[in-house]
Amino acid sequence: MPDRPCSGYLLRAGGAEVLIDAGPGSLAELLRHTTLDRLDAVWLSHLHLDHIGDLLNAYYALAYGELPVRSPLPVYGPAELGSRLAGFFGLPDVAPLSDVLDLRPLSDRHRVRVHNLELISRAVEHGCDAYALRAEADGHSLVYSGDCAPCPSLDELAAGADLLLCEANDPEPTPVHHTPEQAGALARRTGARQLVVTHVGPLLDRFEATTAAEAVFDGPTSCAEVATTIQVGIHSGHHGGTLPGQIPGEAAGVPCHE
Numbered sequence: 555m556p557d558r559p560c561s562g563y564l565l566r567a568g569g570a571e572v573l574i575d576a577g578p579g580s581l582a583e584l585l586r587h588t589t590l591d592r593l594d595a596v597w598l599s600h601l602h603l604d605h606i607g608d609l610l611n612a613y614y615a616l617a618y619g620e621l622p623v624r625s626p627l628p629v630y631g632p633a634e635l636g637s638r639l640a641g642f643f644g645l646p647d648v649a650p651l652s653d654v655l656d657l658r659p660l661s662d663r664h665r666v667r668v669h670n671l672e673l674i675s676r677a678v679e680h681g682c683d684a685y686a687l688r689a690e691a692d693g694h695s696l697v698y699s700g701d702c703a704p705c706p707s708l709d710e711l712a713a714g715a716d717l718l719l720c721e722a723n724d725p726e727p728t729p730v731h732h733t734p735e736q737a738g739a740l741a742r743r744t745g746a747r748q749l750v751v752t753h754v755g756p757l758l759d760r761f762e763a764t765t766a767a768e769a770v771f772d773g774p775t776s777c778a779e780v781a782t783t784i785q786v787g788i789h790s791g792h793h794g795g796t797l798p799g800q801i802p803g804e805a806a807g808v809p810c811h812e
Contacts, residue, residue, distance in 0.1 A: 568670030568691030598631035599700030738770030
């Protein structure tokens with residue numbers, strides 16, 4: 555829909571800038587807040603198009619956009635990402651792209667440090683190779699569900715999160731997505747301090763979905779908005795950015811799926 559990009563969030567914390575998912579439309583929003591040559595990494599939850607489509611645009615921009623020369627951009631994602639990219643470009647393998655993108659496969663309990671930011675990935679239930687993310691820096695945490703149904707690994711990852719960014723795609727329980735009520739229940743049982751619902755599906759009203767999640771959580775709850783920034787530890791956003799980012803420091807922008 556117009557003015558509603560797919561999933562993508564700019565996370566600024568611990569001296570790092572990381573793009574979390576890269577759905578169609580998110581790259582243009584990202585460029586309101588940073589430039590591709592400043593990114594330290596990209597982290598992709600799974601390989602559905604609404605979460606990775608703009609990685610192709612990012613590749614072309616880095617390869618041919620006359621940006622400052624930089625080392626290959628680390629991209630953390632499911633192991634099949636390389637074959638997907640090779641297939642799109644009609645290549646036998648991903649090697650010809652390696653001077654621009656440094657593909658690094660995710661696995662359950664994968665950990666990586668980017669400057670002073672730690673990224674912890676857990677495998678989750680989405681009918682494919684899919685991951686949720688916990689980002690920690692300076693004693694604060696942000697947890698992003700990616701797309702998934704409720705599962706024990708997500709509960710473990712989300713425990714005590716300062717900000718829980720959880721999808722709420724479906725009106726009824728399914729094996730692959732959360733409902734708004736399930737997102738609220740996740741926040742409540744894991745002791746999250748703040749809940750932001752995102753990826754609200756087309757069968758749901760965004761306001762009603764947020765209200766339903768908040769009623770179960772009984773804590774600070776909002777819905778992802780393009781042009782909103784959230785600073786972890788401060789339960790408010792300022793408008794003029796995109797959606798949540800950040801574990802403390804200056805406010806981060808994030809292009810987001812509404």
